[in-house]
Amino acid sequence: MSLEVLFEDFHFIALNKPAGLPTQAPVGIDSLEARVKAYIKEKYQKPAGVYLGIPHRLDKPVSGVVVFARNSKAAAKIAAQFEHRTVRKTYWALVEGTPHPISGIWQDFLRKIPDVARAELVSAEFSGAKEAVTEYRVLRTTPDFSWMELLPQTGRMHQLRIQAASRGFPILGDTQYGSAKPFDAGNSWRIALHARSLVFDHPFRKVPVRLEAEIDSQWPISQEWIKELSPVSHQTD
Template sequence: MTPTDPPLDPARILFEDHHLLIVNKPAPLLTQAPPNVPNLESMVKAYIKEKYAKPGGVYLGVPHRLDRPVSGVICFARNTKAAQRVHEQFQERTVRKVYWAAVVGEVTPETGRWEDWIRKVPDESRTVRAKPNEPGAKLATLEYRVLQPIPGGTLIEFQPLSGRMHQLRVQSAWRGHPVFGDTAYAESPPFGPAAELPRDRVIALHARRLELIHPFKKEPLVAEATVPDYWAPLGLDSGS
């Protein structure tokens, strides 16, 4: 734990055993960061060290990440074997990830599949359109369904079928439906608490649910995270 890290709120823990710890990540917190920069990984390590009175260092595997302005479910592994087995599930695309997003405008039709060729810009945290035969081009695929209309837009559920950088954000923005608060790829209305620095801004993208197979019990494990309080002005249906 770095001197600048706040303690992990136990209410954010969605699942915990000797192998996994699944957390509802707050935004705009980094998943991982260099020393002395607040991040979720070091907060979780500090929580484990204190709760289980570990005298030495704490191992923590990080099989996937969430972008800084994104909230929601993230899974950590507490031993190397669990980390390896969960990482393999992510690599093999057997983990089901479900996101909620508040996007601009009316999304039609109510269900569908989006496919785009995208390319990560070298040395930048940014993705651009690409042609299929372009160096570095990768196919981004997702399925979506409309959940409900909201003021100024639509609450939509995404299930990414590929794991490309910012794919939910760019695929939605390219179709005229940028995520609220996400000005990186299109004009978008403000969202969430006011922030002076761009790095402290949040966007209306939330990792709602994660479904995987427990690495040792071999049983389905489903973790679901409620949306942050600052989503309240969107007027979501109960149970969110």
């Protein structure tokens, strides 16, 4: 039941979600939401129920930054930022192959497949099609994988996973979208996709909030590599 809390105040709490744990689940099933509610109830001695607003989610096999609102007003203000695409999201991924060019923008149309937890690429005219836009750059390439930074401008279901896979570079471990290489041999439910950071405005203080989640030991990325990353505007504005 351990939690890695990245930030906490009376308005919201941010955590580094481990891969394999759903953000939200029905009562009785372990989830990040259930763990956070138990944590708040114990820490603040709340005898009644604990309110948690969920302005965004991460897929179960994905790790990284997740934010929960601790009151309804904060929930509405943070959710509005996600809806209006003013939240700056940075993901790291390990993919098969070597993407070319090494930086650019992916633009596609996706739709959720009815009654299935899966999405697909479609034409713009297809019923239910929604535009998906992601800026990307390749950070490093090795014989086993390419390490990528992905900056989604939209928030479609499985957006990053489909966009990478459809170009011949599936995320390691993502067998749902064609990966042939495991990411964590001991845990088949993990994929090499991590929500590295979020930047948004505090719902009441009107100052930027920058949240960053560390990768775990299963990621074959050294701290030296991370230190070598050049600053980029979306992380330092």
